[in-house]
Amino acid sequence: MAKKDDDSAETRLARLILALRGQGISDPGVLSAIETTPREVFTPDLFKERAFEDSALPIACGQTISQPFIVGLMTQALKVDKRDRVLEIGTGSGYQTTILSKLSRLVYTVERYRTLMREAEARFKALGLTNVITRFGDGGEGWPEQAPFDRIMVTAAASDEPKTLLSQLKPNGILVAPIGKGPVQSLKRYSGDGKGGFQIETLTDVRFVPLLDGVAKEL
Numbered sequence: 001m002a003k004k005d006d007d008s009a010e011t012r013l014a015r016l017i018l019a020l021r022g023q024g025i026s027d028p029g030v031l032s033a034i035e036t037t038p039r040e041v042f043t044p045d046l047f048k049e050r051a052f053e054d055s056a057l058p059i060a061c062g063q064t065i066s067q068p069f070i071v072g073l074m075t076q077a078l079k080v081d082k083r084d085r086v087l088e089i090g091t092g093s094g095y096q097t098t099i100l101s102k103l104s105r106l107v108y109t110v111e112r113y114r115t116l117m118r119e120a121e122a123r124f125k126a127l128g129l130t131n132v133i134t135r136f137g138d139g140g141e142g143w144p145e146q147a148p149f150d151r152i153m154v155t156a157a158a159s160d161e162p163k164t165l166l167s168q169l170k171p172n173g174i175l176v177a178p179i180g181k182g183p184v185q186s187l188k189r190y191s192g193d194g195k196g197g198f199q200i201e202t203l204t205d206v207r208f209v210p211l212l213d214g215v216a217k218e219l
């Protein structure tokens with residue numbers, strides 16, 4: 001067998017997957033979606049070397065691509081099924097979108113920066129994804145024309161319970177979102193009880209950029 005360079009992309013990816021497993025990401029579908037998504041495609045040139053580190057990294061417009069562990073945790077918590085229609089708020093780089101697209105039927109994703117939206121769309125095209133639908137807009141309003149959704153993932157911190165988004169969830173649906181006003185928020189899972197109510201669980205502390213009102217005026 002050929003000896004592998006310790007720093008090859010393959011080795012780094014394998015190490016990342018091992019680290020995620022060690023931190024409790026055990027869903028084989030989620031691990032496989034992460035394993036088959038080239039994170040370096042989603043990071044700016046300056047940070048490509050660090051694409052397989054388990055850390056959040058800066059992207060354009062002052063935003064961030066989430067830490068792989070948090071992507072794994074949120075995706076696992078969402079319990080996505082191959083038949084699901086998923087709404088994602090905060091496309092950012094499109095990394096989380098791509099992972100969701102591998103586990104579901106359709107992903108609707110909303111971003112308030114045009115630049116990020118365009119760059120993410122180009123990546124989806126290059127990767128040959130055919131089940132991602134994008135929208136430039138204020139994700140706080142959800143996507144009423146396409147509601148209700150089986151699953152909703154919010155990848156920016158909402159200051160309070162996201163009522164509008166919860167109203168666009170199916171009765172037995174699941175929504176995962178960071179909730180809180182400060183630099184550290186609580187990652188919450190809302191599971192519909194089928195009767196209009198929700199079971200709410202707090203999963204862990206997270207640090208997300210805030211969910212802002214309206215679309216960005218700058219590019």
Ligand code: SAH
Pocket residue numbers: 063064065066089090091092093094095096097110111112113116137138139140155156209210211212213214
């Ligand atoms: N999921 C992304 C991480 C995104 S960071 C990834 O994998 O790369 C959060 C993103 O949410 C940012 O791109 C930010 O611009 C976006 N965002 C913040 N408020 C928003 C809103 N109201 N509507 C849509 N997108 C929003």
